[in-house]
Amino acid sequence: VAQSADTSAGLQGRPRSEKARRAILEAAIELVKCDGFAAVTVEAIAARAGVSKATIYRWWPNKAAVVADGFLELTAPEVLFFMETGSVREHLKLQMHELARVLASENGKLIAALLAEGQADPEVAKTLRSHWISPRREATREILRHGIEHGELRADIDLEATMDALYGPIYYRLLGGHAPLDEHFIEALADHVMVGLNAPYGSNKITPIATTNRMKPVADEDGNR
Amino acid sequence: VAQSADTSAGLQGRPRSEKARRAILEAAIELVKCDGFAAVTVEAIAARAGVSKATIYRWWPNKAAVVADGFLELTAPEVLFFMETGSVREHLKLQMHELARVLASENGKLIAALLAEGQADPEVAKTLRSHWISPRREATREILRHGIEHGELRADIDLEATMDALYGPIYYRLLGGHAPLDEHFIEALADHVMVGLNAPYGSNKITPIATTNRMKPVADEDGNR
Amino acid sequence: VAQSADTSAGLQGRPRSEKARRAILEAAIELVKCDGFAAVTVEAIAARAGVSKATIYRWWPNKAAVVADGFLELTAPEVLFFMETGSVREHLKLQMHELARVLASENGKLIAALLAEGQADPEVAKTLRSHWISPRREATREILRHGIEHGELRADIDLEATMDALYGPIYYRLLGGHAPLDEHFIEALADHVMVGLNAPYGSNKITPIATTNRMKPVADEDGNR
Amino acid sequence: VAQSADTSAGLQGRPRSEKARRAILEAAIELVKCDGFAAVTVEAIAARAGVSKATIYRWWPNKAAVVADGFLELTAPEVLFFMETGSVREHLKLQMHELARVLASENGKLIAALLAEGQADPEVAKTLRSHWISPRREATREILRHGIEHGELRADIDLEATMDALYGPIYYRLLGGHAPLDEHFIEALADHVMVGLNAPYGSNKITPIATTNRMKPVADEDGNR
DNA sequence: GTGTAATCGAGACGGTACGTCTCGTCTTCTG
DNA sequence: CAGAAGACGAGACGTACCGTCTCGATTACAC
Numbered sequence: 009v010a011q012s013a014d015t016s017a018g019l020q021g022r023p024r025s026e027k028a029r030r031a032i033l034e035a036a037i038e039l040v041k042c043d044g045f046a047a048v049t050v051e052a053i054a055a056r057a058g059v060s061k062a063t064i065y066r067w068w069p070n071k072a073a074v075v076a077d078g079f080l081e082l083t084a085p086e087v088l089f090f091m092e093t094g095s096v097r098e099h100l101k102l103q104m105h106e107l108a109r110v111l112a113s114e115n116g117k118l119i120a121a122l123l124a125e126g127q128a129d130p131e132v133a134k135t136l137r138s139h140w141i142s143p144r145r146e147a148t149r150e151i152l153r154h155g156i157e158h159g160e161l162r163a164d165i166d167l168e169a170t171m172d173a174l175y176g177p178i179y180y181r182l183l184g185g186h187a188p189l190d191e192h193f194i195e196a197l198a199d200h201v202m203v204g205l206n207a208p209y210g211s212n213k214i215t216p217i218a219t220t221n222r223m224k225p226v227a228d229e230d231g232n233r
Numbered sequence: 234v235a236q237s238a239d240t241s242a243g244l245q246g247r248p249r250s251e252k253a254r255r256a257i258l259e260a261a262i263e264l265v266k267c268d269g270f271a272a273v274t275v276e277a278i279a280a281r282a283g284v285s286k287a288t289i290y291r292w293w294p295n296k297a298a299v300v301a302d303g304f305l306e307l308t309a310p311e312v313l314f315f316m317e318t319g320s321v322r323e324h325l326k327l328q329m330h331e332l333a334r335v336l337a338s339e340n341g342k343l344i345a346a347l348l349a350e351g352q353a354d355p356e357v358a359k360t361l362r363s364h365w366i367s368p369r370r371e372a373t374r375e376i377l378r379h380g381i382e383h384g385e386l387r388a389d390i391d392l393e394a395t396m397d398a399l400y401g402p403i404y405y406r407l408l409g410g411h412a413p414l415d416e417h418f419i420e421a422l423a424d425h426v427m428v429g430l431n432a433p434y435g436s437n438k439i440t441p442i443a444t445t446n447r448m449k450p451v452a453d454e455d456g457n458r
Numbered sequence: 459v460a461q462s463a464d465t466s467a468g469l470q471g472r473p474r475s476e477k478a479r480r481a482i483l484e485a486a487i488e489l490v491k492c493d494g495f496a497a498v499t500v501e502a503i504a505a506r507a508g509v510s511k512a513t514i515y516r517w518w519p520n521k522a523a524v525v526a527d528g529f530l531e532l533t534a535p536e537v538l539f540f541m542e543t544g545s546v547r548e549h550l551k552l553q554m555h556e557l558a559r560v561l562a563s564e565n566g567k568l569i570a571a572l573l574a575e576g577q578a579d580p581e582v583a584k585t586l587r588s589h590w591i592s593p594r595r596e597a598t599r600e601i602l603r604h605g606i607e608h609g610e611l612r613a614d615i616d617l618e619a620t621m622d623a624l625y626g627p628i629y630y631r632l633l634g635g636h637a638p639l640d641e642h643f644i645e646a647l648a649d650h651v652m653v654g655l656n657a658p659y660g661s662n663k664i665t666p667i668a669t670t671n672r673m674k675p676v677a678d679e680d681g682n683r
Numbered sequence: 684v685a686q687s688a689d690t691s692a693g694l695q696g697r698p699r700s701e702k703a704r705r706a707i708l709e710a711a712i713e714l715v716k717c718d719g720f721a722a723v724t725v726e727a728i729a730a731r732a733g734v735s736k737a738t739i740y741r742w743w744p745n746k747a748a749v750v751a752d753g754f755l756e757l758t759a760p761e762v763l764f765f766m767e768t769g770s771v772r773e774h775l776k777l778q779m780h781e782l783a784r785v786l787a788s789e790n791g792k793l794i795a796a797l798l799a800e801g802q803a804d805p806e807v808a809k810t811l812r813s814h815w816i817s818p819r820r821e822a823t824r825e826i827l828r829h830g831i832e833h834g835e836l837r838a839d840i841d842l843e844a845t846m847d848a849l850y851g852p853i854y855y856r857l858l859g860g861h862a863p864l865d866e867h868f869i870e871a872l873a874d875h876v877m878v879g880l881n882a883p884y885g886s887n888k889i890t891p892i893a894t895t896n897r898m899k900p901v902a903d904e905d906g907n908r
Numbered sequence: 909g910t911g912t913a914a915t916c917g918a919g920a921c922g923g924t925a926c927g928t929c930t931c932g933t934c935t936t937c938t939g
Numbered sequence: 940c941a942g943a944a945g946a947c948g949a950g951a952c953g954t955a956c957c958g959t960c961t962c963g964a965t966t967a968c969a970c
Contacts, residue, residue: 021945022935028947046353049925060948065927117352123408124349127342128271133410141411168412169402169421177394177401183348183408185358186366187393196391200398200429246914247966253916274956285917290958471919472961478921496803499951510922515953567802573858574799577792578721583860591861618862619852619871626855627847633798633858635808636816637843646841650848650879697941724930735943740932909970916965926955934947939940 024067031057032064033078040075041114045121048075072125072132079118080139085110087147096155097205101198103148104174105191111182112189120182145171161205173201249292256282257289258303265300266339270346273300297350297357304347305364308340321380322430326423328373329399330416336407337414345407370396386430398426474517481507482514483528490525491564495571498525522575522582529568530589535560537597546605547655551648553598554624555641561632562639570632595621611655623651699742706732707739708753715750716789720796723750747800747807754797755814758790771830772880776873778823779849780866786857787864795857820846836880848876 035057039048050071054061068074085106094102111119119140126133148171155161177197181189260282264273275296279286293299319327336344344365351358373396380386402422406414485507489498500521504511518524535556544552561569569590576583598621605611627647631639710732714723725746729736743749769777786794794815801808823846830836852872856864 020937020943022947023937024946025935044353050927051925054948058948060950061927062929062949063947066946070927120352124352126410127345127349127408128269137409137411141409145411165425166418166421169418169425172402172405172412172418173398173422173425176403176405177397179408180397180401180404183352183404184362184366185351186362186370187397193391193394193397196394197398200390200394201426202429203431204425204428206428245912245968247916248914248968250915250966275958276956283917285919286957287918287959288916291915295958470917470963472921474920475961494803500953501951504922508922510924511953512923512955513921516920520953570802574802576860577795577799577858578719587859587861591859595861615875616868616871619868619875622852622855622862622868623848623872623875626853627844627851629858630847630851630854633802633854634812634816635801636812636820637847643841643844643847646844647848650840650844651876652879653881654875654878656878700941703942725932726930729943733943735945736931737933737944738942741942745932911970912968914966914968916963918962918964919960920962921958921960923957923959924955925957927952928954929950929952931949931951932947933949934945936944936946938943 025063028057028059028063029067032059032067032074033081035059036071036074037078037082037118040078040118040121045075045118045125050074069131070129072122072129073135075118076122076125076132076135076139079115079122080135083115083118084140085115087143096151096158096160097202099151100148100174100205101194101202103144104178104194104198107144107175108178108189108191108194111178116182116189123179123183144175148174155205165205170205173204253282253284253288254292257284257292257299258306260284261296261299262303262307262343265303265343265346269342270300270350275299294356295354297347297354298360300343300350301347301357301360301364304340304343305360308343309365321376321383321385322427324376325373325399325430326419326427328369329403329423330419332369332400333403333414333416333419336403341407341414348404348408369400373399380430390430395430398429402426478507478509478513479517482509482517482524483531485509486521486524487528487532487568490528490568490571495525495568495575500524519581520579522572522579523585525568526572526575526582526585526589529565529572530585533565533568534590535565537593546601546608546610547652549601550598550624550655551644551652553594554628554648555644557594557625558628558639558641558644561628566632566639573629573633594625598624605655615655620655623654703732703734703738704742707734707742707749708756710734711746711749712753712757712793715753715793715796719792720750720800725749744806745804747797747804748810750793750800751797751807751810751814754790754793755810758793759815771826771833771835772877774826775823775849775880776869776877778819779853779873780869782819782850783853783864783866783869786853791857791864798854798858819850823849830880840880845880848879 032053036048036053039052039056048071050061050064053059053071053074054064064074068077110116119136122132122136126136149167152161152165152167152170156163156165178189178194181187181193187193257278261273261278264277264281273296275286275289278284278296278299279289282289289299293302335341344361347357347361347365351361374392377386377390377392377395381388381390403414403419406412406418412418482503486498486503489502489506498521500511500514503509503521503524504514514524518527560566569586572582572586572590576586599617602611602615602617602620606613606615628639628644631637631643637643707728711723711728714727714731723746725736725739728734728746728749729739739749743752785791794811797807797811797815801811824842827836827840827842827845831838831840853864853869856862856868862868
């Protein structure tokens with residue numbers, strides 16, 4: 009979110025203080041976790057970080073950018089990499105569980121706040137997309153491609169829509185708050201959406217999950233893009 | 234959202250001005266649509282409505298409540314009533330299209346803003362849930378039940394998770410902004426998630442969906458709000 | 459300095475709080491007298507007055523205006539009115555002593571600060587001229603006219619230049635700080651400049667002072683405007 | 684004003700850059716003349732001089748000191764040397780005209796600003812006194828002494844008060860801004876205060892001033908700074 | 909009709925945080 | 940090692956809204 013923080017930009021002058029930068033990000037995250045995003049002030053961040061307000065505004069345009077950077081740098085969990093050893097379906101399910109676990113934790117409120125802020129601040133939205141949403145989608149996209157190549161998944165699925173089908177409901181519960189983000193939900197959701205990923209009836213490479221999912225793949229219509 | 238606005242409370246004194254109330258709600262909605270939720274101030278609403286700030290604060294606790302009320306009263310689209318003529322699946326798909334259409338319109342920004350505000354303001358979240366999300370879920374729930382009863386849908390689905398699977402991805406695209414909310418997406422999504430609703434192969438009441446959809450029209454209606 | 463503080467302007471709305479106004483002016487003056495003009499902050503004035511910063515900025519454009527108003531309202535000494543009983547010369551001398559006394563007191567620093575601020579802020583300069591300098595000059599102008607009419611003073615003096623000759627040296631010592639503003643100085647100064655006011659030799663209405671001043675009016679050249 | 688700028692102090696290391704020093708002073712003066720003292724920043728001076736802020740702060744304690752130094756070095760007009768050819772009175776009058784001319788010029792604003800700053804910053808006040816006010820007073824003092832010695836002026840005048848009487852009104856108009864600093868004013872003023880310098884009527888060495896001024900030319904010169 | 913009581917407009921108020929600005933110091937690299 | 944470049948801590952600036960309050964003027968019901 010910061011203006012790419014090109015530390016080596018000037019080649020001259022006092023270099024940016026890495027200490028101050030970390031102190032700011034840490035203070036921001038701690039305060040958000042403690043008081044909630046809306047209650048956090050740039051002035052409070054500065055005070056807690058032992059830093060001047062001007063130093064914050066020199067590198068970030070506003071509070072949300074600081075928090076976004078802090079979250080991404082300090083607490084954003086790593087993207088799960090696909091292990092060749094498991095089935096694609098199992099891996100996708102695992103990822104859904106993992107996402108739900110993160111969103112149900114303390115960090116969930118933070119992501120929710122950033123998504124919310126993103127509705128008003130395009131810059132925050134962009135950061136969140138490029139550093140949180142997109143990497144995860146890219147990883148999932150690869151897995152889906154892998155599954156398709158190996159015949160584990162139908163070849164005609166719409167990759168983008170599929171990813172929304174997998175993760176969208178989880179974010180929906182996070183933001184809507186109409187129902188809990190628990191493991192039972194993820195199980196039910198995964199069971200539901202996995203069906204749509206089944207390789208067509210008669211495929212010879214069905215993994216365990218495929219059989220688990222009722223064994224009897226439906227032969228319905230499906231679309232992709 | 235307003236404190237139930239018990240107009241007849243006092244039995245005495247000047248009654249609440251309905252004109253002012255409408256002017257406020259309309260001004261709020263217009264401003265949000267024009268400038269975005271975050272840029273709207275109570276003072277601006279008051280000015281545009283030709284109303285005193287105190288009058289707003291007398292009836293609503295804050296800006297978000299005004300906007301929420303305004304949205305619900307002035308622009309919240311009606312829940313689709315279930316038509317006897319279509320199949321359950323078709324109806325669900327239709328609802329998904331309708332929701333996407335609304336969220337992709339000008340009102341989508343408004344709902345996104347309210348959902349965002351709801352992350353910080355529980356009252357707004359509650360209002361949105363009880364007046365926007367829940368009625369729609371209730372309607373869908375009924376349809377799903379109907380589909381199950383008539384054998385058009387699997388009997389073992391998790392109703393709540395299913396509704397999240399149907400609508401969650403749509404909200405996800407609205408709020409994430411990572412991909413467009415167009416008809417193509419809804420088609421792909423619907424095709425995907427509908428598979429998970431299939432009655433299991435060999436069910437004795439329902440033929441494979443493709444044919445079923447025409448053979449067994451549901452006879453039910455539903456509405457709310 | 460305030461925008462004429464037209465309290466009765468609106469005829470509508472909450473009337474301006476006279477209490478707050480006085481608290482602000484008093485706080486400003488106290489702080490200036492305590493810490494000096496340069497060290498005073500609008501925030502400090504607000505804090506001491508128990509008032510919001512916005513309230514100060516609503517009525518005054520800046521710190522100097524507040525202090526100027528406060529000084530003029532709370533501590534500016536009254537203009538000395540001319541008593542018919544004394545001689546014009548005595549009265550002028552009295553006024554010079556009085557001015558020196560004020561400028562040598564605590565208020566002198568205040569006036570010096572305001573005059574200084576006036577160099578950068580035309581509004582302050584204007585206020586000071588219209589509320590401090592001009593009234594005193596006007597009073598003196600009347601006295602000089604009186605003296606001329608009664609033959610106590612020469613008729614061909616330049617009134618404006620005369621007033622500068624009377625008071626300018628006093629302000630000069632105040633601001634230059636090169637010599638003390640004591641009574642001895644005023645005596646010497648008055649003796650010096652009074653000579654130039656003498657009615658021409660032979661005037662039949664010389665007051666005691668005129669005789670004191672060496673009795674022998676010089677017959678030199680003089681100009682006026 | 685600078686901390687004696689002992690260029691030769693170190694005996695070792697890179698000597699102070701005279702170029703930078705001049706650039707700073709010139710930039711300061713230009714900026715003050717262009718934007719006014721209050722609007723000038725140390726950063727702006729540094730930028731315009733192509734110099735680092737630290738270099739300025741290494742040699743001057745603050746902005747006012749830089750401007751004061753710049754003024755004294757670059758624009759302070761020379762003290763008028765006393766010409767043997769004129770009378771003391773004429774010379775004094777000439778000096779008054781000259782002072783008024785300078786103060787009415789662009790430099791007048793600068794001197795006014797420095798006098799103003801001197802009210803808050805004793806260091807500036809001291810510099811101004813020692814480099815601007817005092818040398819001129821010293822020169823005038825000599826002239827007055829000369830005039831007394833030669834019987835052109837009264838012997839019982841208070842030298843200090845006299846100088847305030849001569850120049851104070853000029854500074855007063857400069858700072859008060861209540862009337863213009865034009866030649867007419869100086870003429871009137873000089874005529875007025877010169878009367879107080881007259882040797883008493885009947886003095887045995889001097890004829891009435893009007894004639895004296897040509898009869899007894901002073902033989903003296905004076906300079907300073 | 910005449911109270912009585914609540915609403916309305918206008919707008920001042922105490923607060924709080926904003927984002928900007930300048931100060932004077934410091935830290936690093938370059939010439 | 941002086942100097943440029945420029946980041947830094949400090950803290951005041953003036954602005955913008957917040958949500959509350961005080962007014963006087965305006966309704967409409969109750970008597």
